[in-house]
Amino acid sequence: MSRKYVITLLSVGHACVDVYQGAVASLVPFFVSERSYTYAAASGIVLAASLLSSVAQPLFGALTDRHAMPWLLPSSTVVGGLGIALSGLSGSYALTLVFVAISGVGVAAYHPESARVARLASEGSHAAMGWFSLGGNIGFALAPVLVAVVVGTGGLHLSPLLVVPALAGSVLCLPVLRGLERTRAAGGASGAGQRGGVEDRSSFVRLALAVVCRSIVFIGLSTFVSFHVKERMGGSTAAGTAALFVLYLGGAVGTVVGGRLAERWNRVTVVRWSYLCTVGAVAGVVFVPGPAVYLFVALASAGLYVPFSLQVTLAQDYLPTRVGTASGITLGLTVSIGGLASPVIGRLADVTSLQTALTPLIVLPALAWLLFRDLPEPVAPERPAPEPARAPEKVET
Structure with a gap:
């Protein structure tokens, strides 16, 4: 099975999973309108989706370091x-939290192992890992469209229809599993994906802190940007949904661009400049009025997603003997910390205004830039050169 084919399947499967991360924020406006939730209560749903994920994802990463799964x-x-399919069926707030938490655990279990498999299939290519991450961004981007079509037209009681992408994604995983089994049978790489090398824990911690900053900004925007744009565009629900779609679609573009730029320059430089540019973009989202806000939503999204796949491979290179753990922590922090911060943003919005609550998000990309200023670019281990072909020995007769 070719590398390109495996990465394509993994990318599409990634989209089918991450549509459920995007669906949580996309469902929030419908929970608010149909069940009269406050901003704080609505952001609690985002918290439920990410709380268990924040614990489960590193644990699954550690397991995949020991055993390929x-x-x-x-x-x-x-x-x-x-x-997610069951979250709209009950009017109970507690059951809704349980169902979105279950979805969060499923998403948490997927990412470390899929990142390990993608790393093996990409053979260290930043561009290939970018394409794998692109699938997740497309899933995020399609989430508000899918939710709008299903729930927006028929209400929350049609949420069981949202299970369709999961069924399709699980089927797409099967050829990858068969390919891995054939590789194992042929004696190829089939372990948990560990590599040799020296760990750089200090750099990994600084990288993780930068991911925390990014997480709070992105999850904060994905939870509240639809409400914010709706307020600034005269109360149009469609305007808010469009802003969420632009936020996720800009991430898809940023991921591909990030992989390409890293092939030309080093990853740390690309991530550093991306965070610096994001400071102005987030300020534009918060303060610029009128339709121009969509431009800044797109720029902020691209700026936050250029580092996405690059941070995953950097984490794997900083902890080369624990690729699954590095992936689990990095990908887990991507959603979990932002989910923990969302209720704080929601509470602040309830007592002040949404614009005031979103203003602190401007500072966080600057902190991420500071954390990346002196980070080293890991040196990939050199592959052993193939032995030259030996000339056949002459046989004397």
């Missing part, structure tokens, strides 16, 4: 979809 790809995809 490719079967997690289809099973976790289904779990992620079922949680």
Whole structure:
């Protein structure tokens, strides 16, 4: 099975999983309108989706360092979809939290193992890992469209239809699993993906702190940008949904651009400049009135997603003997810390205004830039050169 084919399948499967991360924020306006939730209560749903994920994702990463578990790809995809599908059926706030939490666990189980498999399939290519991450960004981008079509037209009681992408994604994982099995049978790489090398824990911690800053900004925007743009565009629900779509679509563009730029310059430089540019973009989202806000939403999204796949591979290179753990922590922090901060933003919005609550997000990309200023670019281990072909010995007769 070719590398390009495997990465394509993994990318599409990634989209089918991450549609459920995007669906949580996309469902929030419908929970507010149909169930009269406050901003704080609505952001609690985002918290529930990310709280268990923040603990589970590093644990699954540690497990994949010890044992390869490719079967997690289809099973976790289904779990992620079922949680979101059931979240709209009960009017109980507690049950809604339980269902979105179950979805969060499914998403958490998927990412470390899929990142490990993608790393093996990409053979260290930043561009290939960018394409894998692109799938997740497309899933995020499609989430508000999918939710608007299903829930926006028929209400929350049609949420079971949202399980369809999960079923499709689980089927797409099967050829990858068969390919891995054939590789294992042929004696190829089939372990948990560990590599040799020296760990740089200090750099990993600084990278993780930068990911925390990014997480709070992105999850904060994805939770509240639809409400914010709706207020600034005269109360149009469609305007708010469009802003969320632009936020996720800009991330898809940023991921591909990030992989390409890293092939030309080093990853640390690309991430550093991306965060610096994001400071102005987030300020534009918060303060610029009128339709121009969509431009700044797109720029902020691209700026936050250029570092996405690059931070994952950097984490793997800083902890080369624990690739699964590095992936689990990095990907887990991407959503979990932002989910923990969302209720704080929501509470501040309830007592002041949404614009005031979003203003502190401008500072966080600057902190991420500071954390990246002196980070070293890891040197990839050199592959052993192939032995030259030996000339056949002459046989004397």
